[in-house]
Amino acid sequence: MASTVRIPWVKEHDNTYFWNEVCAWAIERFGLPGDRFQTHANVNYMDFVFISNKDALMMALMWNGQIVDEPQLTLDFVSSKLI
DSSP states (O other): OOEEEEEEOOSSSOHHHHHHHHHHHHHHHHOSTTTSEEEEEOSSEEEEEESSHHHHHHHHHHHTOEEEOHHHHHHHHHHHHHO
16 A cells, blocks of 8 residues: 655745755655656645655655645545535
8 A cells, every 4th residue: 555745845945955855865765756656746745655655654754744644635636626
């Protein structure tokens, strides 16, 4: 079962530099998206979907991300279709 790590966009610092570091670190650690993880960007956050729970935990700890459970993902999906 896949695990999703959600990292929100933050206005307190330079997002260009921060997201360059996050994505570069993920690629260096896990390889290109598609093998061990996938990404989904949103206007409020970016989701990293990992095949391995251990990889997801490592990403969450490194970048202070939230591990999102399946009910929350379902709620987000349904609410995005209602708007």
